[in-house]
Amino acid sequence: MDELLEVLGYKVRSSEMAEVAQKLEQLEMVLSNDDVGSTVLNDTVHYNPSDLSNWVETMLSELNNPESSDLDPTRICEDRSAFPKAEEGADEEASSKRIRLESVGSWGELTRPLVVVDSQETGVRLVHALVACAEAIQQQDLNLADALVKSVGTLAASQAGAMGKVATYFAQGLARRIYAADLSGGSSVGSSFEEALQMHFYESCPYLKFAHFTANQAILEAVTTARRVHVIDLGLNQGMQWPALMQALAVRPGGPPSFRLTGVGPPQTESSDSLQQLGWKLAQFAQAIGVEFEFKGLAAESLSDLEPEMFETRPESETLVVNSVFELHRLLNRSGSVEKLLTTVKTVKPRIVTTVEQEANHNGVVFLDRFNEALHYYSSLFDSLEDSYTLPSQDRVMSEVYLGRQIVNVVAAEGTDRVERHETLAQWKVRMGSVGFDPVPLGSSAFKQASMLLSVFAGGDGYRVEENDGCLMLGWQTRPLIATSAWKLAGA
Amino acid sequence: MAASDEVNLIDSKTVVPLNTWVLISTFKLSYNLLRRSDGTFNRHLAEYLDRKVTANANPEDGVFSFDVVIDRTTSLLSRVYRPAYASDQEGPVSVLDLEKPLDDEIVPVILFFHGGSFAHSSSNSKIYDTLCRRLVGACGGCVVVSVNYRRAPESPYPCAYDDGWTALNWVNSRTWLESKKDSKVRIFLAGDSSGGNIVHNVALKAGEAGIDVLGNVLLNPMFGGEERTESEKRLDGKYFVTVRDRDWYWKAFLPEGEDREHPACNPFGARAKSLRGLRFPKSLVVVAGLDLIQDWQLAYAEGLERAGKEVRLVHLEKATIGFYLLPNNTYFHSVMDEIAAFVNAES
Numbered sequence: 037m038d039e040l041l042e043v044l045g046y047k048v049r050s051s052e053m054a055e056v057a058q059k060l061e062q063l064e065m066v067l068s069n070d071d072v073g074s075t076v077l078n079d080t081v082h083y084n085p086s087d088l089s090n091w092v093e094t095m096l097s098e099l100n101n102p103e104s105s106d107l108d109p110t111r112i113c114e115d116r117s118a119f120p121k122a123e124e125g126a127d128e129e130a131s132s133k134r135i136r137l138e139s140v141g142s143w144g145e146l147t148r149p150l151v152v153v154d155s156q157e158t159g160v161r162l163v164h165a166l167v168a169c170a171e172a173i174q175q176q177d178l179n180l181a182d183a184l185v186k187s188v189g190t191l192a193a194s195q196a197g198a199m200g201k202v203a204t205y206f207a208q209g210l211a212r213r214i215y216a217a218d219l220s221g222g223s224s225v226g227s228s229f230e231e232a233l234q235m236h237f238y239e240s241c242p243y244l245k246f247a248h249f250t251a252n253q254a255i256l257e258a259v260t261t262a263r264r265v266h267v268i269d270l271g272l273n274q275g276m277q278w279p280a281l282m283q284a285l286a287v288r289p290g291g292p293p294s295f296r297l298t299g300v301g302p303p304q305t306e307s308s309d310s311l312q313q314l315g316w317k318l319a320q321f322a323q324a325i326g327v328e329f330e331f332k333g334l335a336a337e338s339l340s341d342l343e344p345e346m347f348e349t350r351p352e353s354e355t356l357v358v359n360s361v362f363e364l365h366r367l368l369n370r371s372g373s374v375e376k377l378l379t380t381v382k383t384v385k386p387r388i389v390t391t392v393e394q395e396a397n398h399n400g401v402v403f404l405d406r407f408n409e410a411l412h413y414y415s416s417l418f419d420s421l422e423d424s425y426t427l428p429s430q431d432r433v434m435s436e437v438y439l440g441r442q443i444v445n446v447v448a449a450e451g452t453d454r455v456e457r458h459e460t461l462a463q464w465k466v467r468m469g470s471v472g473f474d475p476v477p478l479g480s481s482a483f484k485q486a487s488m489l490l491s492v493f494a495g496g497d498g499y500r501v502e503e504n505d506g507c508l509m510l511g512w513q514t515r516p517l518i519a520t521s522a523w524k525l526a527g528a
Numbered sequence: 529m530a531a532s533d534e535v536n537l538i539d540s541k542t543v544v545p546l547n548t549w550v551l552i553s554t555f556k557l558s559y560n561l562l563r564r565s566d567g568t569f570n571r572h573l574a575e576y577l578d579r580k581v582t583a584n585a586n587p588e589d590g591v592f593s594f595d596v597v598i599d600r601t602t603s604l605l606s607r608v609y610r611p612a613y614a615s616d617q618e619g620p621v622s623v624l625d626l627e628k629p630l631d632d633e634i635v636p637v638i639l640f641f642h643g644g645s646f647a648h649s650s651s652n653s654k655i656y657d658t659l660c661r662r663l664v665g666a667c668g669g670c671v672v673v674s675v676n677y678r679r680a681p682e683s684p685y686p687c688a689y690d691d692g693w694t695a696l697n698w699v700n701s702r703t704w705l706e707s708k709k710d711s712k713v714r715i716f717l718a719g720d721s722s723g724g725n726i727v728h729n730v731a732l733k734a735g736e737a738g739i740d741v742l743g744n745v746l747l748n749p750m751f752g753g754e755e756r757t758e759s760e761k762r763l764d765g766k767y768f769v770t771v772r773d774r775d776w777y778w779k780a781f782l783p784e785g786e787d788r789e790h791p792a793c794n795p796f797g798a799r800a801k802s803l804r805g806l807r808f809p810k811s812l813v814v815v816a817g818l819d820l821i822q823d824w825q826l827a828y829a830e831g832l833e834r835a836g837k838e839v840r841l842v843h844l845e846k847a848t849i850g851f852y853l854l855p856n857n858t859y860f861h862s863v864m865d866e867i868a869a870f871v872n873a874e875s
Binding site: 038040041043044045046048053054056057060061063064067074077078082085086088092147148149150151152153160163164167405408411412480483484487488497498501502503504513514515516 | 557
């Protein structure tokens with residue numbers, strides 16, 4: 037790769053430079069000849085602008101093969117898959133190896149993105165105490181840590197705004213760690229409570245909505261020609277993602293496909309089968325909008341318990357989608373778990389896999405590093421909640437509880453109890469690549485619609501959508517907080 | 529298509545390295561897509577295409593950065609770049625140390641305004657993050673504060689200037705940015721393209737308000753006027769830029785109904801206030817010889833001189849726009865040296 041351009045965000049092989057230049061010239065000539073070209077390209081969906089060669093090539097073929105000006109995602113999907121040409125086979129492997137090596141390198145190098153809100157000048161003492169306490173724990177000086185965590189509590193109580201709240205949760209986590217009490221980190225509360233908390237989180241800020249929305253966009257693009265669609269949701273929760281997808285399918289030109297949903301959830305108690313109830317509700321919704329619908333609930337203690345047969349796939353007739361929102365990182369608590377799940381997913385041959393994960397490195401080996409990372413991450417997150425409302429609401433309060441539980445888990449839990457093992461997109465890319473998945477880029481139309489969605493839902497305008505190497509990230513100010521990516525089987 | 533257009537393409541290719549040509553042509557292409565003839569701007573596609581990078585408290589090549597929300601009401605953000613505290617710094621700088629007071633007797637603080645003709649780019653655009661990092665290194669250890677000002681056409685004149693003014697006041701009031709020698713913040717204003725224009729206007733305001741600015745650095749600053757100058761006619765479309773696109777950006781930035789004789793566009797035109805007798809810092813004005821608006825930039829330097837202000841004009845004969853984005857040409861290095869000398873001249 038040309039190093040100088042790579043620093044600026046563009047990946048161009050030095051050997052390709054002249055060819056890329058030529059294509060740019062061609063594009064220039066075509067565009068200067070007619071104004072329509074510019075309009076067409078404005079409406080086109082763009083993918084992965086860092087890959088200059090492909091980006092320019094795609095635009096050229098858009099202009100040279102004028103289709104109707106209506107966006108035809110099918111054709112674009114085909115174009116993309118046409119790109120790994122036969123002679124590039126060996127190259128692809130080499131470059132994917134290169135990517136793997138580079139990512140491992142970046143795994144070791146910490147990027148610590150920090151957004152400081154100026155009004156935090158008064159919170160300095162509080163941050164000081166928090167960090168000092170974490171350091172004391174790292175040095176195993178529990179007496180000092182104990183003294184410090186008490187001062188954090190006092191300071192946090194008198195600190196207004198997001199900083200005070202975040203500090204309180206971190207103090208809770210620190211206290212639990214110091215007293216080695218209940219290192220399950222509070223995970224024993226019960227799944228229905230968790231789900232209820234997530235609902236509040238869903239309502240009060242755009243993160244989950246963004247996750248669902250962008251994953252659905254990728255799904256829609258992947259199933260445009262499918263007559264029967266089967267979605268496996270690895271974390272059904274309250275099923276909030278699916279009504280919107282079903283609605284989009286319902287209004288598809290040519291009529292909706294049939295929609296089968298397999299929702300995975302925690303083991304059900306005998307008195308309630310919430311999975312089935314949810315299935316019923318979704319079935320009623322589907323009927324109301326005229327979509328043929330089938331549902332199955334799959335209860336599993338852990339996603340790594342899933343076996344391919346359980347999904348009862350129908351590969352002859354159905355296009356399969358696997359969806360995971362904030363589920364994969366939980367499997368990092370046991371060696372081999374996530375690989376087992378991903379292999380299971382691979383076995384059922386999905387057309388597309390959509391994943392959404394927190395964009396953070398909360399799974400480092402060193403406690404102090406994890407602590408610092410989490411402190412900054414959740415500070416940004418709480419900050420964004422703060423801005424969305426002028427008055428506290430139940431939704432926001434419960435969202436804070438929802439996030440607070442994550443914080444306590446990151447800080448206090450260890451071993452298999454620690455399930456909030458967030459890792460960055462770069463790390464997930466390595467993992468997905470080594471199991472045998474290739475990235476499917478999310479494009480400019482998903483980006484645009486996600487941006488527009490934000491302006492409708494979110495109160496503050498600090499939310500930012502960013503494209504990063506084919507994936508979409510939602511962040512607060514300049515700090516990315518969650519990342520959506522899409523995958524297909526390598527070579528598919 | 530006329531043969532002369534083909535000549536144009538070949539022309540620009542002979543004066544810059546191939547990778548520079550690819551980079552600037554890519555911007556030219558994207559920017560063409562974003563500007564609509566009805567004056568609106570495809571902001572979503574612009575944000576999608578812009579390559580961005582987060583701040584990083586973990587020093588890279590001796591420089592670390594962090595973002596600060598300096599005005600919550602307008603979400604005005606700035607990115608601060610500082611030299612690493614120790615050359616063998618391991619791991620990120622702690623959040624408690626981000627605003628550690630400056631250690632040296634004299635440290636220039638450069639308030640930087642990125643370019644983009646008032647419409648494009650952000651302080652977290654990779655091209656500008658990279659440039660700011662290089663500035664810290666080139667100046668032998670200064671602090672750079674890059675302002676994420678509001679852009680046209682959504683936020684036209686005077687938003688960018690207002691944001692610059694807010695940032696200037698913020699920098700001026702940070703005790704941790706004071707040089708040890710006399711507990712003063714040693715502020716320089718710097719910017720390229722529209723950023724250079726903002727520098728001029730913020731400096732004007734600073735002079736009126738009595739805030740000390742030690743120097744202005746203007747890299748290919750964006751100025752204009754109603755007249756079509758000789759350089760505009762001669763170089764139109766030849767080196768990545770056209771008069772037509774310049775007109776579009778002025779229309780997007782200037783108030784409705786205004787023309788390019790507005791003082792924001794033409795600071796030494798008939799409608800502009802004279803600088804004579806006004807407090808105004810010394811200026812370093814860098815003009816690229818293949819930039820079609822150079823006549824306006826040269827007129828700017830002249831105007832400063834006539835008003836009795838100190839100017840150092842650096843006219844780079846065969847430089848095009850954006851030459852400072854890649855360190856693969858001698859102009860890049862000589863300009864970095866010029867800027868370093870300029871900001872370190874104070875004692």
